[in-house]
Structure formats: C-alpha cells, structure tokens
Amino acid sequence: xxxxxxxxxxxxxxGGMADWxxxxxxxxxxxxxxxxxxxxQTVQTPISRTSSWSGFLDLLAGWSLERLVGFWLGxxxxxxxxxxxxxxxxxxxxxxxxxxxxxxxxxxxxxxYFSFVTALSIGYGDVIPVGxxxxxxxxxxxxxxxxxxxxxxxxxxxxxxxxxxxxxRTTFDDRLDRVRTNLHLVFSDFGAVQQLQAEQxxxxxxxxxxxxxxxxxxxxxxxxVHDLLYRSxxxxxxxxxxxxxxxxxxxxxxxxxxxxxxxxxxxxxxxxDSSLRAISNLAREICGECVPNNYAPALKDSMDQIQExxxxxx
Amino acid sequence: MAQAxxxxxxxxxxxxxxxxxxxxxxQDPALWLVNVMPKETFEAGHLxxxxxxxxxxxxxxxxxxxxxxxxxxxxxxxGPT
Numbered sequence: 413x414x415x416x417x418x419x420x421x422x423x424x425x426x427g428g429m430a431d432w433x434x435x436x437x438x439x440x441x442x443x444x445x446x447x448x449x450x451x452x453q454t455v456q457t458p459i460s461r462t463s464s465w466s467g468f469l470d471l472l473a474g475w476s477l478e479r480l481v482g483f484w485l486g487x488x489x490x491x492x493x494x495x496x497x498x499x500x501x502x503x504x505x506x507x508x509x510x511x512x513x514x515x516x517x518x519x520x521x522x523x524x525y526f527s528f529v530t531a532l533s534i535g536y537g538d539v540i541p542v543g544x545x546x547x548x549x550x551x552x553x554x555x556x557x558x559x560x561x562x563x564x565x566x567x568x569x570x571x572x573x574x575x576x577x578x579x580x581r582t583t584f585d586d587r588l589d590r591v592r593t594n595l596h597l598v599f600s601d602f603g604a605v606q607q608l609q610a611e612q613x614x615x616x617x618x619x620x621x622x623x624x625x626x627x628x629x630x631x632x633x634x635x636x637v638h639d640l641l642y643r644s645x646x647x648x649x650x651x652x653x654x655x656x657x658x659x660x661x662x663x664x665x666x667x668x669x670x671x672x673x674x675x676x677x678x679x680x681x682x683x684x685d686s687s688l689r690a691i692s693n694l695a696r697e698i699c700g701e702c703v704p705n706n707y708a709p710a711l712k713d714s715m716d717q718i719q720e721x722x723x724x725x726x
Numbered sequence: 727m728a729q730a731x732x733x734x735x736x737x738x739x740x741x742x743x744x745x746x747x748x749x750x751x752x753q754d755p756a757l758w759l760v761n762v763m764p765k766e767t768f769e770a771g772h773l774x775x776x777x778x779x780x781x782x783x784x785x786x787x788x789x790x791x792x793x794x795x796x797x798x799x800x801x802x803x804x805g806p807t
Contacts, residue, residue, distance in 0.1 A: 414760075414801065417788050421798045423743040429763070430805035432773060435745055438752075440776075442769040696782040697764050704767065706806050717788055 446634040472559065477566045484559045488531045491552045492524035495545060497522070504543045513539065529554025588652050591633045595659035598633070602666040609670070620681055627687045630663060631694070638694045641703045641715075649707055657714035664695060664721040671725065688725060695722030743800045748773065758792065758799045767804065776802075 415422055423429075434438060472480070499505025500515035506526055513519045526539040530552050541549045605623050609615060615623065637656055640648065648656075671688070699719040700712025707715075751757045752774055759776035761768050768778040770795050783805075792799065 414784060414788060414799070417785070417790070418795050419788075419799060422741070423798065423800050425743050425745070425748060425800050426806055427763075428802045429743055429771065429773075431745055432802075435769070437745065437749055438774055439771045440774045441771050558793050642764060671728035679733045688736040693782045697780065702763070702781060702803060 414618070469558075472562050473565075475562075477563065477570065480559065480563045480566060484531075484556070484563060486625070487552075487555060487559065488527045488582070489524065491531070492520070492527035494548065495526060495541070496520045496523035498545055505541075505545060506539050507542050508539045512542075527552065529639065532560070533557055535653040544644055584648070587636070588648055588656065591636050592659060594629055594633050595656070595663055598626055598630045599666060600657065601664045602663065602670055606666065606670050624681055624684050624687070627667070627684060630667070631687050631691050634694050638698060641698060641705070647705060650711060653685055653707070654711055654714070657711060657718070661714055661717050661721070664691075664718060667691070668721055668724045692722050695719065698722075748800060756796055756798060760792065760799055760801045762801060762803050773802070 417680075462533060475483070495506055496513075496515065496519055499513055499519060505515075506513040506523060508522060513522045522539055526541070526549075528534075529536055529539070530549050533556070559687050601622070605615070605626070608619055637660060640653075695718050697719075698715050700707065700709075700715045703715065741764045748757075748759070759773050761776045761778050762781045762784070763772075764776075764780045764782075765778060768780075772778070777791055779787060
C-alpha cells in the first residue's frame with residue numbers, strides 16, 4: 413500500500429515480529445502509564461528468591477497434587493529406612509519402651525510406623541528416637557508438615573481453579589452470544605432503514621437518529637470482535653467465530669449499500685460521521701493475514717471480506 | 727480468496743530484507759523501520775527504533791510519519807505474510 417503513495421525504496425522484512433522474536437533479537441516495549449494487567453493474562457509476579465529455601469518452596473508449590481503426594485509418601489519411606497538402617501549399622505536407633513528396635517523385618521515396620529507418626533506430627537511416644545536420630549526426626553517433622561500443607565492447599569485450590577475457569581468460559585460465551593444477537597439486530601435495523609430510504613427517497617430526522625444509534629451499537633460490537641481477534645487470551649472456537657464474522661460481513665455489506673445508494677454521511681450528522689470513520693478504521697485492521705493468530709481459510713476469507721468492505725467507505 | 731490491497735499477487739516482486747541485515751543496521755539512521763501492526767500490538771513489543779504506522783492509518787498518516795519518500799524503509803508486521 414505504501415508504494416502506491418509514492419515511496420520508492422521499500423523493503424519487506426517477511427519474517428516479521430514472529431521471526432524476530434524467535435531468533436532472540438532485542439525487542440522494545442512501551443509500558444502503558446497505568447500498567448493494569450488484563451484479566452486472564454498470567455502476570456509473572458517477581459518473586460524475590462533470597463535463598464534456595466524459598467526456591468525450594470516455590471518448586472513444591474508448582475508441583476501437581478499427584479507428584480506432591482508421591483513425594484510426601486516417598487520421603488516418609490526413605491526416612492523410615494534411614495531410622496532402620498541406623499539401627500543396623502551404628503547400633504543406635506529407635507527405642508520402643510526402653511528396648512532397642514531390632515534390625516529385622518519387624519524393626520523395619522516399626523521404623524516406617526515411627527516415620528509416619530513423626531511426619532504427621534502425631535508423636536504418640538511409643539517409639540522414640542535415640543541420640544543423633546532425634547535431629548533427623550525433627551527435620552522430618554518439619555519437612556513432612558510443609559509438604560502435607562502443600563498437598564492440602566492444592567486440594568482446596570483445585571476446586572477453586574476449576575470454578576474460575578468455568579466462570580471465565582461462561583462469561584466469554586455469554587459475551588459472544590450477545591455480540592451475535594446484537595449484530596443480527598443491527599442487520600435487521602439496517603434493512604429497515606434501507607427500505608424506508610427506498611420508499612421515501614430521503615431519511616426523516618427520526619430515522620436518522622435511529623440509524624445513528626444502530627451504527628453506534630455496530631461500532632461497539634465491531635470493536636469487541638476486533639479485540640477478540642487481536643488481544644484475546646481465550647480463542648473462541650472456530651464455529652462461533654465463523655458465525656460472528658459472517659454476521660459482521662452482512663452488516664458491513666448492508667451498511668455499504670446504505671452508504672452507497674445515498675451517502676449517509678453527508679454532513680447531516682456528525683455523530684454518524686465519526687462512528688462510520690471508526691468502523692472503517694476498525695474493519696480495515698481485520699484481515700486474514702494481519703491478525704496475530706492463524707485461522708482456517710474460510711475464516712481468513714471472511715476477514716479479508718471485512719477489510720475489503722471497509723475500504724468502500726473511504 | 728478476496729485479495730486485499732496490502733497483499734497483492736505481485737507479492738514476490740517485493741524487495742525483501744533479511745533479519746541479519748536489519749540486525750546489522752539497527753543503529754543505521756538511514757534505514758527506517760516501520761511496524762504496520764495496530765497500536766496495541768506495537769506497544770506490546772516491536773523492533774528497536776521502529777515507527778508505528780498501523781495499516782488502517784497508512785493512507786491518512788504515511789506522509790506525516792514518513793516524510794522522506796526516497797528513504798530506505800523496512801516494513802514488517804506480525805509474521806510471514
């Protein structure tokens with residue numbers, strides 16, 4: 413398009429942003445003055461990793477529930493084995509009622525039992541650690557409680573996360589539904605105005621007001637679709653998008669016809685003028701190649717159609 | 727497919743510029759970098775030093791933003807087009 417205006421020394425960087433970012437080349441960003449995270453976007457909160465300890469906690473929090481439970485059980489078993497092994501190799505270990513636990517199979521059972529009692533911080537006191545094992549037992553108590561806490565918090569937040577996703581999805585679907593309905597209403601309104609125009613040859617002031625309001629609604633919904641295509645974190649399924657785009661195309665077509673048969677924006681209504689300009693600008697940015705995502709050819713066709721119709725406003 | 731003006735059939739006749747060349751000439755004021763994506767997308771990330779000229783505003787604003795018609799201009803958007 414630029415060469416049509418008269419630029420002579422144009423060159424195209426075909427790879428574009430995608431290629432640039434992929435190669436790891438420097439990217440410049442403009443931070444909006446009020447940097448408000450949009451809903452749904454994951455915002456990386458900078459966590460100050462002052463020590464490897466908090467790093468370890470982050471790691472635990474990031475694990476899945478199954479993995480956490482597995483880690484917890486594994487840890488208890490390993491500690492149990494260590495209590496038992498300490499009894500065999502060094503002669504000091506666990507005592508049950510002032511009698512040292514024997515390094516046999518029954519002793520192993522007792523050691524694992526002690527390990528569970530410690531990790532859950534139950535502490536019956538029927539089996540007690542002796543000597544340096546006490547330090548180990550305290551360490552296990554701490555680690556066991558921490559991990560168990562993570563498991564519990566995961567269990568609680570799981571349901572909550574499901575709910576959040578569910579709510580987001582329903583709101584999104586509702587919004588799409590509303591856009592579709594509105595576009596349909598806009599289309600029938602355009603039709604009615606067109607008919608009036610054909611019958612009477614001109615638009616009475618009342619009808620003009622109605623057209624203004626319809627065009628305003630149309631502009632709003634076009635903006636919604638535009639945003640959806642350009643910066644939505646939730647990508648609608650193609651079927652829903654297809655019907656949306658189809659509705660947009662017929663609305664635009666009818667608006668172009670309305671505009672073509674007798675220019676609507678002949679200066680009678682500044683509000684209409686500005687709305688039409690905004691619609692044209694928005695619609696021009698919708699085309700198969702210029703939206704960030706890659707859609708099915710049918711969808712791209714619809715988008716291209718929208719762009720082409722928008723040009724007819726100029 | 728409905729062909730828009732911005733991507734005519736003679737696409738391959740365009741002179742292209744490679745990433746390497748742009749990288750090498752990032753500091754070269756003789757080369758203008760023009761980003762034709764919408765403002766929001768531009769703000770979210772663009773090549774250093776590039777100018778934003780959304781496709782929709784080309785006709786309206788090109789002359790003000792890029793006054794020198796003979797200047798070497800590298801145009802890019804989101805990805806391969």
